[in-house]
Amino acid sequence: MHSKVTLADVAAAAGVSKMTASRAMRGAKxxxxxxxERVRKIAADLGYxxxxxxxxxxxxxTDLIGVVVPSLSNIVFSEVMSGIEDAIAGSGLQPFFGVTGYDPEREYQLVRKMLSWRPAGLIVTGLxxxxxxxxxxxxxSAPVVQIMDTDGDPVDLCVGFSQTAAGAGMAEMLLTEGRRRFGYVGCALDRDTRAAKRYLGYKAALQSAGITRVPEAVRNARSSVADGKALTADLLTQHPDLDVIYYSNDDLAIGGLFHCMEIGISVPERLILAGFNGLDLTASLPAPIATTRTSRRNIGIEAAKSILKRHASAGSSAPPALKTVEIQHVMDARQSITSI
Amino acid sequence: MHSKVTLADVAAAAGVSKMTASRAMRGAKxxxxxxxERVRKIAADLGYxxxxxxxxxxxxxTDLIGVVVPSLSNIVFSEVMSGIEDAIAGSGLQPFFGVTGYDPEREYQLVRKMLSWRPAGLIVTGLxxxxxxxxxxxxxSAPVVQIMDTDGDPVDLCVGFSQTAAGAGMAEMLLTEGRRRFGYVGCALDRDTRAAKRYLGYKAALQSAGITRVPEAVRNARSSVADGKALTADLLTQHPDLDVIYYSNDDLAIGGLFHCMEIGISVPERLILAGFNGLDLTASLPAPIATTRTSRRNIGIEAAKSILKRHASAGSSAPPALKTVEIQHVMDARQSITSI
DNA sequence: GTGCCCAACGGTACCGGTAACGGAAGCAAC
DNA sequence: GTTGCTTCCGTTACCGGTACCGTTGGGCAC
Known part of the structure; x- marks a missing residue:
């Protein structure tokens, strides 16, 4: 019945007070x-x-850091979480994750629940x-870090990059490549506000270049390679003259590539495909696609670090760690583009 | 100073006892x-x-369910976690995740830490x-579910499938296809014991068919598409006569496919590539590869359900929910093979 | 021996809730 | 009026640790 052994039992068995046992177990002074040594030995024997x-x-x-992400089926968030894990490893803190499924109500409930645990910090996706x-x-009163996006008004800390700049940057690169007939393929733009922002940046940049017509194929489902294939087929059927398509992410773009390979459209010569995220996979594809390499591991790492930093400063001095809106840009969206 | 409002404050403001306030907030009888209504109103006003x-x-x-996975960069575990999330949504339970990085020591520390939170259940990867x-x-005393693997001796509950049978099943299918010159490509077999088990099953089945020579290319790194490309190149240079290669997972197999496309080997006519997991992506590739569709979402769902079930039965009757070794096979590895 | 100091330990009061039990008020049946 | 049953609420005693402060005792200087 190891689960019922309490510190008092250990203390009694060791012939010391609870307090001493507590100090001994924690390595306090x-x-x-x-x-x-004696207390620890007895604790081990008793299975305390x-x-x-x-x-x-x-x-x-608590030593908990709450992490709120919209989805787990998206590898991007797994990598962010992985970065967080690595950054706080050894600090004694422990991340715990929650998934919203892009549902604001669920997000609210989740944040509420997490705060009820009095966490040492909170990392939430988006602004x-x-x-x-x-x-x-x-x-x-816990430090809050909003990640992935810097286009907006942070509550406290913020680590990410400008989504609109990412979209605009890609448009500019594609214009430089000499393309003029732009299309767009996206998924779940109603919920994925970051993808929507990229699309806005993309369209705005094109507008500045005098391009106003951007045919799109959009679907409200979670994005996948299969969706990318289907939507690309749709878009190209309606607009066979496109010479570039921007996708809301790499998965869709890869689907687009596979479609083009099937029907014999040469990529990137006749049609440039541009995704987003810079997944490892994109470097190994049979034909090159453009993408924006997001430093998602770094976002996780920096987000965790900024919580650790806040804690360190709160521990030392008196100032009650006020919310200070601080935006940290972990990458320049325009410089992270892998062109073709 | 919303964070300092306590139930006692609410109770005082409402002119009731702490106990009544507690009952009111929880919706108890x-x-x-x-x-x-009055208590809740005041609680809301005070920001309790x-x-x-x-x-x-x-x-x-607690309402916590600890989930221990080896890696987050592998989409498979994200899907398991996603299944867990869905299954316990609405039950009031809350999953919290930890990552071992395939390190046994880290796994030990993690499990220890999680148990210190007195979780309502624990889900760990592997046996x-x-x-x-x-x-x-x-x-x-909390229910423990070991997932992904059924080849071994579970501590308590177990949800998964036989990894060796999966490997053997794939070998048998490939034999039925008439192939005879088998190769193997794998990553991190020293740490990923499940991949190692599949390999064992694969070799054993081949041995039964009289095939003893199975050239392999193995690397101790985390698997990726790029690794699959490189290892396939290595293996085919050494053994150009292979007519089938089994990979420890789909990522590697996809890399293999891209390599074959580059150097002009026809897949699957001249060379069959077989992966593992049945990622969505494999259905959309430019050339078909064989794979085993693992029902990983289901594993997550069933694992969570078995914890919920244990809880329900523990709540009703007296029996102290003893550890009962129970193995639940969520899929038949041999029937889940997507042949080519 | 006295005074002083510091290392090592113990006592007490919490932290913010909840279970268990008790008790007062209100109403029906006799 | 008494009994008996609800309904609603309060009192008490924890849950298992830790912070704070006090106490003890042995070593050292003088």
């Missing part, structure tokens, strides 16, 4: 090495396991939370 | 609707936010934890 819940309540803080969620985020 | 830490300590349980981890898992 004011305990003799001999006592530490610390109780974080009680400890957290006692000192009014476009709805009002009630935003209110929660600004009311909490 | 024995409170008049009028009181509930429940404290899960305190609540969990008080009733000695091959090291001894100290296994000890933790069998000592805890």
């Amino acid at each position: 004011d305990v003799s090495p001999k006592t530490v 396991m610390g109780n974080y819940v009680a400890a957290s309540l006692a000192n009014n803080r 476009d939370q709805d009002n009630q969620t935003r209110e929660l985020l600004s009311a909490t | 024995d409170v008049s609707p009028k009181t509930v 936010m429940g404290n899960y830490v305190a609540a969990s300590l008080a009733n000695n349980r 091959d934890q090291d001894n100290q981890t296994r000890e933790l898992l069998s000592a805890t």
Whole structure:
């Protein structure tokens, strides 16, 4: 019945007080090495396991960092999470994740629940939370980092890059390549506000160049290679004269590439395909596609670091760690483009 | 200072006792609707936010389900996590994830940390934890589900499929296709014990068919499309006569396919490529590859369900929810093969 | 021996909730 | 009026740790 062993049991067995046992287990000061050893030995024998819940309540803080992402089927967020993991490894902090499925209501519930755990920090995706969620985020005393996007008004900290600049940058690169007949393929733009922002930036840049007509094929489903194939087929049937298509992400673009290979359109000579994210896979494809390499691991790392930093400064001095709107750009969207 | 509002404050403001306020907030019985409404109104006005830490300590349980996966860069685990999310949505439980990076020591620390949170359940990947981890898992009173693999000796619950059977099944299918010169490409077999098991099953089935020579190209790095390309090139240089290559997963096989397309080997006519997982992408490739469709979302769903079920039964009756070794096969590895 | 200091340990009061039980008020049946 | 049952709410005692402050005792200077 190891699960019922409490610190008091250990203390009793070691013939010391709970307090001493507590100090011994935590490696705190004011305990003799001999006592530490004895207590730890007995704890191990008894199968004692610390109780974080009680400890957290006692000192009014947890070691948890809440991470809110919209989706797990998108490899991009897995990589962000991976970066977070790596950055806080060894700091004693522990990330815990939640998924919204791009649903604002679910996001609200999730943030609420996470805050109820009194986390050491919160990392949320995007800048476009709805009002009630935003209110929660600004009311909490824990540091909050909004990631992936810098086009907007952060609650506290912010790590990411400009999505509109990414879209615009790609458009500019494609114009430089001499293309003029632009198309667009996207998925779930109603929920994925970042993809929508890229599209806006793309269209705006084209407009500046005098290009106003941008045929699009859009679907409200989660994006996949298969969707990319189908939507590209649709778009090219309607507009066979396109010489470039911008996709809301790499998966769709890869589907587009496979479609072109099937029906014999030469990529990139006749048609340039441009995706977004710079997945590893894009470097190995049978034909080159353009893409924007997002430094998503870095975003995770920097986001975690900024929480750690906030904690370090809060621990040392008095200032109550006010919310300070700070935007950190981890990449220049225009310089990260892999052209073809 | 919303973060300092406590239930006692709410109770005082509402002119009731802490206990009544608690009941009102939780929607428990024995409170008049009028009181509930008043308390909740005041709680909202004061910006009161429940404290899960305190609540969990008080009733000695949390709503957390710990999930331990080896990697996040592998889309497979993201899909498992996604399945878990969906299955427990609405149950009030909350998953929290941890990543081991295929490191047994890190896995041990992670499991320990998670158990310190007294979770409502634990889901860990694989059956091959090291001894100290296994000890933790069998000592805890929380339900433990081991997933992805059924070739071994589960601690408690188990949801997955036989990895060796998957490897063997693929070999048998390829034999039926009339192939005789088998190769193998794999990554990180020392750490990814499931991939290693598939390889064993594959070789054993070939051996039964009288095929003992299976040239391999193996690398100890995380697998990627680029690795698949490189390793395939290596293997085919050494053994140009192969007529089938089995890969430890789809990513590598896709890399292999791209290599073949580049150097003009016809797939699948001259060379069959076989991967593993049945990623969506494999259905959209320019040339067909064989694969085994793993039902990873289902594994997540069933794992979560079995924890929920255990909880339901524990809540109703007296039996202290003993560890009962139960293996649930969510798929038949031999029937899930997509041949070419 | 006295005074002083510091290392090592213990007592107490929490942290913010909740379970269990008790008790007052209101109403029906006898 | 008494009994008995609800309905609604309060009191008490924790849950398992930790912060804070106090206490003890042994070593050292004088």
